[in-house]
Amino acid sequence: MAVILDGKLTSQKVREEIKKEVDLIKEGVRRPGLAVIIVGDDPASHVYVRNKKKGCEEVGFVSREYALPENTSEEELISLVKTLNSDEEIDGILVQLPLPRHLDDKKVIEAIDPSKDVDAFSYHNVGRITVGDYDFLPCTPAGVMELLSNYNIDVAGKNAVVIGRSNIVGKPQALLLLQANATVTVAHSRTQNLKEVTRQADILVVAIGKAKFVTADMVKEGAVVIDVGMDRDENGKLCGDVDFESVKEKASYITPVPGGVGPMTITELLKNTLTAYKRHINEK
Secondary structure: OOOOOHHHHHHHHHHHHHHHHHHHHOOOOOOEEEEEEEOOHHHHHHHHHHHHHHHHHHHHOOEEEEEEEEOHHHHHHHHHHHHHHOOOOOOEEEEEEOOOOOOOOOHHHHHHHHHOOOOOOHHEEEEEHHHOOOOOOOOOHHHHHHHHHHHHOEEEOEEEEEEOOOOOOOHHHHHHHHHHHOOEEEEEOOOHHHHHHOOOOEEEEEEOOOOOOOOOHOOOOEEEEEOOOOOOOOOEEEEEEEEEHHHOOOOOEEEEOOOHHHHHHHHHHHHHHHHHHHHHHHOO
């Protein structure tokens, strides 16, 4: 039976450390500030934004939310981003994705000052991550690495397989595992003999958005299994990309859904915002 990698507990520990640092900020000195922009009425996006606001309040950050109507133009959105770029009270700017179809995600993200890009999605920050010289890491992959570290799971020399190659999770996750000295394989929809590939994994990270896709016969005995998915099963119940009930009998460690990687994502966003704050304060 696998040990559960508890994202809620790990997240709480990290947030307590962040709050301790914020509590030490002298009276009269501003607190870290995060601005979150949301366009339209996507229910899931609004839940994420509420959770981010709650996280900010928990650690003592200033949180600003900009809720824009669905028909907001690209020019209006980029104008707001540029205003926040020059706002000295704001250290991090996050534009909640996905945006409505008429808006270009890349253009909007590229408008964010790289020193305030706490999602680490801009070309500037992605490039820095690629060469291992970065200020911020994408929040979900960073959360995975934090979980592994918290449970003293040594990545060095291990065979790691990442299923999924998105720019938000799969690719940066592979890079972070590589930087931690794992031997990394990235599998995806065109990978042949996928089951043979995943069975070689000492560490298996699954981020493909298919409910219960990874089953026990795809997992090596004693593997560490990280489920980044957030799906609904046939009964509408929240689940991940891994068939948790069967795989937990075979894995040595496994993340649950919910309560695994999810809580870590917002916590890493808070860490990135604190990093940005320190840089901005030191530059003055």
